[in-house]
Amino acid sequence: MKNIMAIAVLATGLSGCALPYFEPLEPTRVEVAGSYTVDPQIKWSRGKTQHVEIWTVDGPLLESVRFFDARADGDPLLVPGPDQTLPTFKKDMRASEVQEFVVDTLSASGASRVEASNLRPWDFGVLSGFRFELSYVNQDGLEYDAFAVGAISEEKLYLILYAGTRRYYYPKYRGFAEAIVASIQPAA
Amino acid sequence: MNIRLSPALRTLLPHRLLALGAVLALMLSACVTQGHLEPTGGTLRHEGQAVVLLMPPDVELSELTVGGLVEPNAEWTAQGLSNVNQALADRMRRRKAAMIPYDAPVGDAGRAHDHQQIMKLHRAVGVSIIQHKYFEPLVLPTKKDVFDWGLGPDVQMLREEYNAQYALFVYLRDSYSSPGRVAMMVAMTVFGYGMPGGAQTGFASLVDLGSGEVVWFNLLLRTTGDLRSPEPAREAIDALLAGFPL
Numbered sequence: 001m002k003n004i005m006a007i008a009v010l011a012t013g014l015s016g017c018a019l020p021y022f023e024p025l026e027p028t029r030v031e032v033a034g035s036y037t038v039d040p041q042i043k044w045s046r047g048k049t050q051h052v053e054i055w056t057v058d059g060p061l062l063e064s065v066r067f068f069d070a071r072a073d074g075d076p077l078l079v080p081g082p083d084q085t086l087p088t089f090k091k092d093m094r095a096s097e098v099q100e101f102v103v104d105t106l107s108a109s110g111a112s113r114v115e116a117s118n119l120r121p122w123d124f125g126v127l128s129g130f131r132f133e134l135s136y137v138n139q140d141g142l143e144y145d146a147f148a149v150g151a152i153s154e155e156k157l158y159l160i161l162y163a164g165t166r167r168y169y170y171p172k173y174r175g176f177a178e179a180i181v182a183s184i185q186p187a188a
Numbered sequence: 189m190n191i192r193l194s195p196a197l198r199t200l201l202p203h204r205l206l207a208l209g210a211v212l213a214l215m216l217s218a219c220v221t222q223g224h225l226e227p228t229g230g231t232l233r234h235e236g237q238a239v240v241l242l243m244p245p246d247v248e249l250s251e252l253t254v255g256g257l258v259e260p261n262a263e264w265t266a267q268g269l270s271n272v273n274q275a276l277a278d279r280m281r282r283r284k285a286a287m288i289p290y291d292a293p294v295g296d297a298g299r300a301h302d303h304q305q306i307m308k309l310h311r312a313v314g315v316s317i318i319q320h321k322y323f324e325p326l327v328l329p330t331k332k333d334v335f336d337w338g339l340g341p342d343v344q345m346l347r348e349e350y351n352a353q354y355a356l357f358v359y360l361r362d363s364y365s366s367p368g369r370v371a372m373m374v375a376m377t378v379f380g381y382g383m384p385g386g387a388q389t390g391f392a393s394l395v396d397l398g399s400g401e402v403v404w405f406n407l408l409l410r411t412t413g414d415l416r417s418p419e420p421a422r423e424a425i426d427a428l429l430a431g432f433p434l
Contacts, residue, residue, distance in 0.1 A: 024329035045328035057330045058337060059316030142308040167309050168340025168400070 022047040025055060031187050032067040035158060036125055039183035041176040050079045063164030063173050065180060070156040077105045077159070084108065091155035095119060095130035098157065102134070102148055111136040111144075124151035124158060125184035135166070145170045149181045224406035224431040225321060225335050232396075232403055238285045238434050241352035241397070243307060244292075245272050246359045249415055252386050254368040264364075264416055271421035272360060279425055285434035288352060299345075306342060310357045313337050313402065314391045322407055338400040347397035355397055358428065360390035360408070362415045388413040392428050404433050 022045035031037050032053055044055040044065075055065040068077060076086035087104040090097070099116045106114045114136040122131035129151030137143050146163035162177035164170030232238075249264035280287035293299040317337055320328045346355055363386040387410070394404040408428045414420040 021325050022328050043330055045330045056328065059320050059328065061312045061316050061319075140308055140311060141304070142312055143305060165309055165312060167305055167342050168338065172340075 022056070029183075029185075033069050033158065034187075035070055036187050037185050038180050041179050041183075052078065057173060058169060063169040064162070065177055066161045066163070068157075068159045068161070070158055072156050077102065078109065089157050091152075093152065093157075095121075098130065098150060098152070098159075099132050099148075102132075102159070102161070106134070106136055110139045112139075113137050122149055124149055124181075126186060127151035127153050127158070129158075134161075134163070143167070147177075224404060225317070226404045226433070227335050227401065232433055238354060239352040240280070240285045240287050240394070240434060241290055241346055241350045241355040242276060242280070242287050243290050243310075243355055243357045245269060245276065246307070246311065246357075247272050247415065248361050250361070250363040252363045252365045258363055268360070268362060268415035268421065271415055271418050272358065272425060274418065275422040275425035276356075276358065278422065279429060283432070283434055285354075287356075288350060290350070299349075302342065302345060306339060306346070307357070309339055310393060310395070311359060313339060314357070314359060314393060314405070317402070317405055318391060318407055335402075335405075337402045337405075339395055339402070340400045343395060343397050343400045353397060354403070354434070355395045357393045357395065358390070358425075359392070360388070360415065360424070360428070362386070362388045362413065362424075364414070364416075387411050388415070388424060390424075390428055392432075394433070404431075406431060 025040055025044040025046040027040045027042050029037050029039050040055070042057070044057060047054045047056075047060075051069045051071075053067040053069075054060055055067075056063060071077060071089045073091035074088050076088050078086060080086045086108050087101055089101060093101065096119060099119050103114045103116050114134065117133050117135075119130060119132040122129050129149060131147065131149045134146040134148060135144065136146070143166040144163055145166045146161055148159060148161045150157060150159035152158075160181055162174070162181070164173065247265060247269045248260055249268045250258045250260045251264075252258055277287070293303065319326050320331055321335065343355065346352065365386050388408065389410075390408040392406050392408075393402050395401070396403050406428060408424065410427075413424045413427075415424060
């Protein structure tokens with residue numbers, strides 16, 4: 001019920017004001033994760049938390065494209081919370097092991113019934129990478145669909161995740177998300 | 189026994205604690221926009237008397253412990269839910285809309301699952317509206333000048349199954365300080381610290397079952413109220429549905 005706890009946060013007014021805010025992002029090519037550029041396709045709201053850049057239109061709880069900063073050997077995908085242990089990336093991981101790494105990270109972050117499927121080769125810009133589909137439910141039991149694309153280059157993992165509620169929000173922006181990951185180009 | 193600050197107790201408390209509610213309200217007002225929301229120009233589209241499907245109110249009452257933990261209380265929740273249902277029925281009798289109660293599908297696990305997912309999606313949409321429309325530091329640039337959240341076309345199954353044009357979703361949480369917390373609140377004021385007590389929070393959405401659009405939304409956020417008793421529950425529903433368009 002973590003999302004419902006947001007109400008409690010608002011009610012107390014204790015931490016909400018300190019949360020990061022979102023800036024407008026116009027549909028012109030932009031650099032992300034300090035490593036590559038993409039074409040946003042449409043206007044997004046753009047926010048940055050530690051190691052992850054989030055693009056959303058209706059809110060991250062409903063849909064988002066997440067660009068993870070390049071992760072090096074020993075790095076978790078996300079910053080662990082207090083008393084939280086997250087799996088870490090290993091530089092010699094194969095694509096199937098990265099898929100398992102993402103599944104385990106989602107599970108450790110509170111998602112359940114996390115399932116990955118259809119792992120296949122995929123061009124991450126000029127890099128030979130991989131892609132797989134995901135499904136999971138959040139702590140409130142709401143169903144989500146997602147897809148992840150990534151590549152390992154110079155012992156670092158580059159990963160983009162598009163996720164949204166299975167009903168309405170995932171299909172609403174999926175076409176734009178597909179176009180975004182198809183537009184990856186190396187940063188100048 | 190669990191208590192909110194009674195008038196008698198209030199008279200014994202230092203002004204610092206008395207002002208806590210006002211301080212919290214000021215803190216909130218600095219960040220939170222008040223008032224109901226609806227799409228620009230309005231989107232209510234129906235002929236004759238509107239038929240509104242009342243989705244099961246999502247109500248939970250809790251005790252706020254000395255340590256600040258919120259512990260749900262099943263007995264209070266049952267009482268609060270009964271009071272909320274009664275208040276909603278009374279309220280709708282005074283309105284121009286016909287209200288029909290939601291009846292969960294029996295013997296059809298697939299339909300029941302779909303309905304549950306719609307209710308969970310509404311919860312996520314409601315939280316998103318509050319976070320990104322009411323709470324100014326988190327307003328999304330993509331939502332700055334528009335109000336266009338929705339639940340999508342899946343809600344049309346509710347329109348067809350219940351022959352209703354709209355669905356009303358209600359979410360309410362109410363918490364009350366335990367006696368130990370009240371004692372701690374009093375003690376903390378001696379040292380010059382304020383300590384928050386219980387709060388009443390919630391939101392209500394009116395959803396067009398044809399388009400899936402949220403056509404009206406309101407937020408309730410305050411440090412007063414008590415859903416455990418019929419009359420305060422009626423007052424809470426009146427506050428939650430202030431500006432309700434039907």
